Each structure stands twice: as structure tokens, then as C-alpha cells.
Amino acid sequence: MNTTAPAGSVSIYAEASPNPESMKFVLNTQLLSDGVSVDYPDPAAAANSPLAQELFKFDYVSRVFLAQNFVTVTKSSDLTWTHLIPELRTFLKSYVESGGPIFLVDPVAGQRAAQQEAAGAAGSAEDQATAQKIIDLLDNYVRPAVEQDGGNITFKSYNDGIVTVNLQGSCSGCPSATVTLKSGIENLLKRMVPEVKEVVAEGITASF
Template identity: 85%
Template sequence: MAEQLTAPAGPVSIYAEASPNPESMKFVLNAQLLADGVSVDYPNLEAAANSPLAQELFNFDYVGRVFIAQNFVTVTKTTDHQWAQLIPELRTFLKSYVEASGPIFTVDPAAEQKAAQQAAASGSANSSEADQQTSQKIIDLLDNYVRPAVEQDGGNITFKSYHEGIVTVNLQGSCSGCPSATVTLKSGIENLLKRMVPEVKEVVAEGITASF
């Protein structure tokens, strides 16, 4: 069981913050849900087996994706409903759930994330030592320069692989399906990595919907 993180003493305050993705809304709390630098992305109900909070959110028929970070939850809707109608209901639910110390996770996401990062940096058994070193440089750059900015928009970016100059990343939360994701990926992230890591030739992403 993961250590239960609870809200500070007193009422929990929550406000909604728009993201670059018009279908996603970021709900910011004065409560710690995860350790700094840890986040989890649930693209559907089946993926949320280790998060009772995410499972509860998927009970709302308009919720299509849930992203949880240190002090916010990003909800992506699947319908034509307007956020003005949905925000009060979601804010009330989150406030009540966290104030009641409802369980957030049943396993520790931090341990899972660390293991995934180590596996990604190591690459396949055929990866050279140079490729593994390059992978670690890319991970450090993403963690230190890219991820904090992406989290401000209610999403996340994670490293998946590096092979023959091609970097593959995963886009999560509000970044998945965001109309500006492709532009950000190419004009921002790809340029940064090319400048800082000369071995990088291109950055491609998983998690961008087919509409792009």
C-alpha cells in the first residue's frame, strides 16, 4: 500500500485553471496528492486500477482521461458539454473526496515511475553504452527544463526511448490531444534537445491523437 497523503488541516481549496487543450481542465488543490516530480496518467478506466480517486472520476460519464500530479488533477472531457457546467460538479467532488481523506492510490506511483525511468535509460539489451549515456542526458533535460513547464499546462512528458538519433516521448494529461502539442514538440522540445544533445536528430511523440 502506498503512504496515504492527506490534505492540510482545515478545508481544502480548489480552483479550476484552463489548459492549452480546450478539452482539459486543471484542478489545483492546496493539498499534496503525490511527491514532487511524480505524476500518473490514466487514459481510461481500465488503466486506473491502482487509483481509487481516478476510478471515482471516471464514474462521471463525460470524463475521458485523468492525470494526477503533486497538487493538481487534470480532467479531460469526452463530450460536447461546456466546462461552465462541469467545473462546479468536479470541484465539489474533489473537495469532498480529499477532505474526507479518500484513498488516492493503492500502490506507490513513485516506485513505479523510478523503475520505468531506469528501464528506459538502460534501453534494450543491444543498446550501446554511448546510447545509454545519451538517453540519460535526454531524461535529465526533460526532467529539469521541459516537464516543469508542461506541468504548468496540466500535463506531462516522459522519455520512452532513444535509437539512432530518434527520441520517442510520451505526452500525458492535457498534452494528449492538445491542438498545440505538435508545434510545442517540434519548435520547442526538439530544438532544445538538438541544441543540448548533438546526437539527437528528431523527436517523435506517442500520446498525440490522430487528428493532428
């Protein structure tokens, strides 16, 4: 994929997410390959994305999530989205229309390698096969649904029946994330992969 946004007229609209602190900005152009997303939880993590670096210059932006055709911005301010949306939409439209760089290095290969490494770290050949099944289910069934809400849930590890996932974008810190994780994703994985006993997410402190 091109690491620079295509020049031309760009339309953008804002779409609320289940997380009241996150807003999804949907574009009529492609930023990333389908099925790939990148989460930047802080400015230090955004070294590979000039677009994310520019967004972090807004003092109320605390997290940036980039996907195929949208950007999810999470705020840390008490300011309402009514005041912030016009400013962010204007910035994104101008940046993308001018052909501003999205990434310095295409993140696709790195993400695929990271998933393969995570599956390979599961231990025995049987556990590695189970981990790959889980990754495929998350990619094919969970990711498309969660992206509708401006976020993503990715595989981190599988050990002794316990699946650990990472919450990204609007899913991180979302009040409904625990419910989604336990009643939705955990039930799906238990049904499709009998070896799965529990699904936990990093960054959630509430007890299940």
C-alpha cells in the same frame, strides 16, 4: 509519500489548459511527490488509483492526470466546462477533505524503475548515457513548464538519434502539442544533446 489524501480544509480552483477538452484543478494540498505524475488514459489503467476510478464514474470524463498538487480532467462530452467545473470541484474537495485514498500503491518507485529500464534499453553504453541525459533534461526543464499547462511529456525510448516521448494529461490530443513538441522540446534537446536528430510523440498522427 502518503497514498491517502490529508484530511482538513481543502481549497480548489479550476485553471484552463491549452487543450480545450482538459481542465486543471489545483489544490492547496499535496497528492504526489514533487516531480512525479501519473496519467490514466482510460478506466482500465486506473486500477491503482481509487480517486481516478471515482472520477471516471462521471460519464463525461475520458482521461485523468494526477500530479503534485493538481488533477487534470479531460472530457469527451460536448457539455461546456461552465456546467462541469462546479460538479468536479465539489467532488474533489469532498473526496480529499475526507481523506479518500489517492493510490493503492505509491507510484514513485515504479516510475523511477521504468525510467531506468527505458534508459537501459537504449542499446550501447554510449546510447544509454545519451538517453539518461535526455531524461534529465525532460525532468528538469520540460516537465515543470508542461505541468503548468496540466500535462506532462515523458521519455519512452532513444534509438539512432530518434527520441520517442509519451504525451500525458492535457498534452494528449492538445491542438498545440505538435508545435510545442517540434519548436520547443525538439530544439532544446538538439541544442543540449547533439546526438538527437528528431523528437516524435506517440499518439500524434499529424505529419511534421
